Structure formats: C-alpha cells, structure tokens
Amino acid sequence: MTDIAIVAYQQTDAVSDAGAVNEVELIIPVLGRVFEQAGLTNSQDVDFVCSGSCDYLQGAAFAFVLGVDALGAVPPIKESHVEMDAAWALYESILKIRMGHAESALVYGFGKSSPGELPIVLSQQLDPYYLAPQWIDAISLAALQARQMLDQGLVSERDMAEVVARSRNNALNNPHAQLAGEVSVDDVLAEDTYVSPLRKADCCPVSDGASAMIIATVEKAEEWGKPYAVISGIDHRIETHNLGMRDLTDSLSTRQAAEGAGMGQGRVDVAELYAPFSHQEIILTRALGLGEETSINPSGGVLAGNMMMASGLSRVGEVFDRIVSGEAERGIAHATSGPCLQHNLVTVLEKA
Amino acid sequence: MSEEQDVITGIEAPVYLKYNFTAGAAAARFLHQIKKGVLTGQRCPSCQQVYIPPRGSCAACGCPTEEEVEVADKATIQSFTIVTIPIPNNPIQPPYIIANLVADGANISFLHLISECVNEDVHIGQRVQALWKPEEEWDYAMDNIRYFRPIDEPDVPVEMIGKLPVTGWEGSADD
Amino acid sequence: MSQPEVLQQSFELGFTYTRSVGPVVGRFLTELRNRNIVGIKASDGRVVVPPMEYDPDTAEELSEFVEVGQEGEIVSFAWVKEPREAHPMDRPFAWAMIRLDGADVPMIHCVAANAESDVATGARVKAVWADETIGFITDIRCFELA
Numbered sequence: 001m002t003d004i005a006i007v008a009y010q011q012t013d014a015v016s017d018a019g020a021v022n023e024v025e026l027i028i029p030v031l032g033r034v035f036e037q038a039g040l041t042n043s044q045d046v047d048f049v050c051s052g053s054c055d056y057l058q059g060a061a062f063a064f065v066l067g068v069d070a071l072g073a074v075p076p077i078k079e080s081h082v083e084m085d086a087a088w089a090l091y092e093s094i095l096k097i098r099m100g101h102a103e104s105a106l107v108y109g110f111g112k113s114s115p116g117e118l119p120i121v122l123s124q125q126l127d128p129y130y131l132a133p134q135w136i137d138a139i140s141l142a143a144l145q146a147r148q149m150l151d152q153g154l155v156s157e158r159d160m161a162e163v164v165a166r167s168r169n170n171a172l173n174n175p176h177a178q179l180a181g182e183v184s185v186d187d188v189l190a191e192d193t194y195v196s197p198l199r200k201a202d203c204c205p206v207s208d209g210a211s212a213m214i215i216a217t218v219e220k221a222e223e224w225g226k227p228y229a230v231i232s233g234i235d236h237r238i239e240t241h242n243l244g245m246r247d248l249t250d251s252l253s254t255r256q257a258a259e260g261a262g263m264g265q266g267r268v269d270v271a272e273l274y275a276p277f278s279h280q281e282i283i284l285t286r287a288l289g290l291g292e293e294t295s296i297n298p299s300g301g302v303l304a305g306n307m308m309m310a311s312g313l314s315r316v317g318e319v320f321d322r323i324v325s326g327e328a329e330r331g332i333a334h335a336t337s338g339p340c341l342q343h344n345l346v347t348v349l350e351k352a
Numbered sequence: 353m354s355e356e357q358d359v360i361t362g363i364e365a366p367v368y369l370k371y372n373f374t375a376g377a378a379a380a381r382f383l384h385q386i387k388k389g390v391l392t393g394q395r396c397p398s399c400q401q402v403y404i405p406p407r408g409s410c411a412a413c414g415c416p417t418e419e420e421v422e423v424a425d426k427a428t429i430q431s432f433t434i435v436t437i438p439i440p441n442n443p444i445q446p447p448y449i450i451a452n453l454v455a456d457g458a459n460i461s462f463l464h465l466i467s468e469c470v471n472e473d474v475h476i477g478q479r480v481q482a483l484w485k486p487e488e489e490w491d492y493a494m495d496n497i498r499y500f501r502p503i504d505e506p507d508v509p510v511e512m513i514g515k516l517p518v519t520g521w522e523g524s525a526d527d
Numbered sequence: 528m529s530q531p532e533v534l535q536q537s538f539e540l541g542f543t544y545t546r547s548v549g550p551v552v553g554r555f556l557t558e559l560r561n562r563n564i565v566g567i568k569a570s571d572g573r574v575v576v577p578p579m580e581y582d583p584d585t586a587e588e589l590s591e592f593v594e595v596g597q598e599g600e601i602v603s604f605a606w607v608k609e610p611r612e613a614h615p616m617d618r619p620f621a622w623a624m625i626r627l628d629g630a631d632v633p634m635i636h637c638v639a640a641n642a643e644s645d646v647a648t649g650a651r652v653k654a655v656w657a658d659e660t661i662g663f664i665t666d667i668r669c670f671e672l673a
C-alpha cells in the first residue's frame with residue numbers, strides 16, 4: 001500500500017469569537033502558512049483538495065463553497081468536501097492517494113461556531129423524529145453519559161477535574177489555546193456544577209478557527225525535501241444513533257478504529273484525543289488501553305479550544321508536530337463526531 | 353389501535369435557529385463605503401482583477417486582497433434574465449430584470465436589478481447606471497441602489513465587458 | 528489596513544420541514560396521540576422504546592410492537608439549571624434516560640422536578656401528557672416523579 005506522509009500542518013488560534021472575519025478570511029492565512037511550510041504556492045500545486053466544515057455552525061448556506069475562494073481554484077482543481085470534521089477530509093484524501101488518483105492533497109477544516117448557539121445547533125444533528133424535536137443540547141447529552149460513569153463508579157469528579165487541570169496546564173505550552181492556566185484539581189472542584197454533573201470546566205469551550213494540512217506520497221515528500229511523518233494507519237467506526245442502545249461508558253467504535261489503524265503494533269508515545277468533555281478523555285484512554293508510557297493531550301486537547309470541524313484534524317497535526325520535532329517517534333490522533341463519542345476515527349503516525 | 357383515526361404518516365418538524373451574522377472584514381469595508389454612496393472593490397495583488405463586492409480574496413489566485421479600489425456606478429450588462437414568476441416575500445412585482453453587471457473599474461460582475469427600461473430591449477453589452485435612494489435612506493446595504501437603468505451610451509462589445517476603466521466606456525474610447 | 532468596525536445582524540434561520548415518518552415511527556406517534564406508548568422487539572428480544580425500524584446490531588427489520596408502561600425508572604439524568612430558550616421548559620429541569628416498565632432500552636425525555644436533589648438515578652417517574660396530543664414526541668409533555 002502507498003505510504004503517505006504529512007508534510008505540513010498549521011492552525012489558527014482557537015478564539016471564542018473571530019469577529020469580523022468571514023470563512024475565506026478565516027482560512028486564507030492558514031492556507032498561506034501551510035503552503036509556505038510545504039514549499040508550495042497554492043492549491044494548483046497539489047493534486048487534490050478536501051475540506052471539512054458545517055454550514056449550520058454559522059447559519060450560512062454553502063459557506064463551504066465560499067471557502068473555495070481561498071484556494072486559487074483557477075484553472076479548476078479537484079476538490080471535495082465533507083460536512084464533518086476535517087479529520088474525515090484527511091481520510092478521504094488518503095483514500096484518493098491510495099487509489100492512485102492523486103500524489104498530494106491539501107486538507108483543511110474551519111468552523112465559526114460563535115454566531116450561533118452551538119449546543120442547540122448540534123441538537124439538530126440528532127434523530128429527527130424522537131430527539132431533535134426535543135432540542136436536547138450536546139452538553140446535556142454528555143452530562144447523561146458522565147452521570148452513568150459516576151453512578152457506576154467508573155470515574156470520580158476528582159478524576160474528571162484532573163483531566164481538566166492537566167489540559168489547562170498543558171495548554172500553557174500551546175500558543176493556539178483558548179483556555180490555559182495554572183489550574184489545580186481543587187480549583188476545578190471548587191466550581192459549581194453547570195449542567196450537573198458537569199462543571200463548565202468539564203466542557204470544551206466554543207471556539208472559532210481553522211486548520212490545514214498537506215499530505216503526499218512518501219516519494220513526493222522526499223522530492224519536496226521537507227521533514228515529514230508517516231501515516232501508518234487510519235480507520236473510523238460509528239455506533240448506533242440510539243443512545244439508549246449504546247454502552248456510553250465505553251467506546252467500542254474507538255477501540256475498533258484503533259485496531260483497524262494498527263495502533264497496537266508499536267509503542268504509543270503521544271496520543272491526542274478529541275474529548276470535548278473531561279470524562280470522555282477517560283473513556284477514550286481506557287478504550288484505547290493507553291498507559292503510563294503515553295503522553296495524553298500534551299496540547300491541552302479540545303478542552304483548551306474546540307474548533308468544530310477543524311479540531312479533529314488538529315489532533316493529527318499536534319501529533320505530526322511532535323514527531324517531526326523529535327519529541328515522539330510514534331503517536332495516535334483521535335477524532336470524534338456526533339453525541340457522546342458516537343463516531344470515532346483513529347490515525348497512527350510514525351517518524352519517517 | 354384504540355381509536356378510529358388516521359395513522360400518522362408525517363410530522364411537521366420545523367427548525368428555527370438564531371444566529372448573529374457578522375460581515376467579514378472585506379464586506380464590512382465595502383458596506384461602510386456604500387453607506388456613503390461609494391462603491392469600493394478590492395484588487396488582487398497577483399492578477400490585478402478588481403472584485404466588487406469584495407470577499408477578501410482573489411478566488412482565481414487564492415491570495416488575500418487588501419488594496420481598495422473605488423469603482424464607478426456606471427456598469428455594463430454582462431448577462432440578464434427576465435423574471436416572470438413572483439417570489440414569496442419579494443416586494444418586487446414581476447416581470448422584472450435581474451442582471452450580472454460589471455461596474456466600470458471592476459472586472460467581476462455582481463447581481464442587481466434593471467428598471468426604467470423596455471424589458472424586451474435589454475441586451476448584453478448595454479450601458480446602465482445606478483439609481484440611488486435618497487441619501488438620508490442610505491444604510492450598510494446594497495439596496496442603497498434601487499436599481500440600474502439604461503443610459504445613452506454605445507454598447508460595449510462582449511470581449512470588452514469587464515475590462516473598462518473606472519473612467520468608463522467613453523473614457524476608455526478616448527484613450 | 529485597519530480592521531473596520533464590526534457589522535452584525537441577528538437573524539433566524541428557519542427550515543420548515545415536514546417529514547414522512549414511515550410505518551414504525553408512524554405507529555409509535557399514532558399510539559402517542561392515543562396516549563399509549565409502544566416499543567418494538569429487537570433481534571435479541573430487547574424492547575426498544577421509541578421503536579426503531581431496524582436492529583442496530585443485526586440490521587434485521589423489526590416489526591413486533593409491544594405496549595409498554597407509562598412509568599419507568601431513571602437510568603441517568605442531567606440537571607439543567609438554566610434552561611436554554613429552545614428547551615421544552617423555562618424553569619430548571621432534568622433531561623433523563625428513562626427505562627419504561629416493560630422496556631429494556633431507555634428513552635430520552637425531560638423530567639419536571641422542583642430541585643436537583645429530588646431527582647436520582649433509579650427514581651420512578653411517570654409520563655405527563657400534553658393537553659392536546661397530535662402524534663409528536665412532545666405529546667409526552669414531560670415525565671414527573673411518580
């Protein structure tokens with residue numbers, strides 16, 4: 001199978017409100033930087049482009065088409081889009097390359113969630129007959145999951161607060177983080193509940209932002225002469241939309257995706273997990289069987305900034321950065337979509 | 353089932369979502385200018401095309417646009433259609449004309465209305481000019497221009513549409 | 528170039544969807560209109576409420592409807608201190624996973640209660656019907672402590 005290399009990765013800061021920037025203005029600086037990192041000019045220099053975004057976030061129909069204005073798509077380019085996190089745009093791009101239809105690709109994701117009420121917007125991705133008409137928000141669903149964990153003694157509030165405190169402290173080293181600080185477990189526990197049993201700190205913030213990545217066959221990456229990391233596996237699995245039929249205290253789909261991606265074939269130095277809620281990081285860590293040797297969410301993870309539709313790709317980018325810098329030799333990136341970790345994607349990265 | 357009623361086969365499931373729309377930086381600059389009765393585009397630093405309304409990038413080159421360029425309120429019809437069906441909530445009564453117009457000094461068209469014309473005589477290459485609302489009604493909106501109406505200038509050949517300087521067709525003929 | 532003053536405009540985006548519900552959801556909603564709650568038997572015999580057309584594990588088409596109770600037990604709950612505008616209640620309430628009597632799979636609905644401390648996992652609740660039932664999930668206005 002064709003080996004695929006990540007050659008460049010860039011992202012914006014995660015900010016609570018990007019203010020007066022439209023889609024193009026949000027994306028274009030990141031694309032400029034990622035092309036520069038790869039030694040390229042614009043999307044004419046890659047064989048394929050795939051993006052991830054969701055028009056419902058900002059309430060602008062076909063916002064993803066407007067995003068194409070950032071690409072330099074004259075003459076016409078091969079372009080595709082997923083109404084999902086850009087981690088799935090990465091998946092599509094990898095398929096495209098493995099099928100021999102392209103040797104290189106630009107992958108990007110962007111989200112401007114600040115114009116709407118994100119937890120309510122997300123309620124409309126649920127089952128349209130039984131759940132969406134009830135307008136149950138994403139935070140409340142996560143709280144139902146957290147309560148099951150707590151009731152069954154699978155986590156304590158202190159365990160959850162430890163995840164938050166580690167995220168905030170790790171994020172001090174992440175220049176793009178929205179929430180960072182020297183926060184202690186007791187600081188978190190001193191907070192009142194928000195949507196009980198969750199505290200606000202257990203929940204990721206709402207963030208605007210974008211991220212972009214350039215991938216290529218290893219041969220192409222060698223030709224470009226830039227440092228790269230190799231994607232040795234990628235897989236994704238989804239569980240039923242019926243939350244009552246899922247074991248919300250585990251993540252079977254994450255475990256299966258990790259097996260499919262070949263995670264177990266080596267040591268995992270670093271894991272970037274897309275856990276929008278603190279208890280979900282614990283579910284994921286256990287589902288993946290990660291232990292002491294793995295550094296989990298050294299970037300702070302999405303509790304430090306959750307750029308909807310871009311943060312899944314950012315998880316891959318964070319692991320890429322650490323491998324290229326020599327900080328890690330092998331790592332995994334996880335992305336999620338849907339309520340309570342319904343749909344999960346795992347990417348395994350290795351040093352070249 | 354216990355009662356003699358029709359089986360439910362469908363539901364009304366409307367979705368209403370509230371947003372706070374923010375104009376992009378480029379659009380905001382454009383809107384601030386049109387509030388003063390001025391049409392302002394942006395020029396691509398690479399291919400030199402002038403876009404109006406600007407979106408902050410050149411869609412052809414994929415590079416950010418920053419240089420602001422004032423364009424004229426005279427324009428050329430690049431394409432048009434006569435709308436004969438009423439559109440819900442649209443106060444304009446058919447038949448009316450929507451056209452792709454390229455303002456003098458710009459290279460890319462925008463959509464606006466054509467009026468004060470014989471619909472059947474409207475044609476590609478025809479010269480038109482903006483009819484502005486009274487100044488006291490100007491807002492951050494494209495409809496500060498009520499519509500464009502034909503002016504007495506010779507037609508622009510198709511290959512010249514989108515290539516006129518801000519001084520206009522007659523200005524260009526003088527060059 | 529300086530950043531221009533931000534121009535903003537609030538707006539409401541409306542999608543006036545009507546949906547065809549098909550025979551399984553349609554049966555459930557028709558029963559709701561009659562103030563009955565039905566589930567459906569999954570491949571392994573578990574009773575799923577509200578009913579699904581297909582078994583998520585086996586993909587088998589499901590068809591055996593089962594009437595279930597209007598009372599049940601809270602499996603998990605989230606206490607909403609500050610209801611959002613879109614929420615079904617304008618005072619603090621709980622979202623809950625509720626396993627109805629005779630059902631195996633919990634359903635998600637809201638629970639009216641005066642205080643978080645009144646709600647607990649394992650607490651018994653009963654359905655409260657809307658004044659007028661029309662064949663919609665909100666025909667069950669909410670659950671309340673039994």
Ligand SMILES: [Zn+2]
Binds near residue numbers: 397398412413
């Ligand atoms: Zn250009």
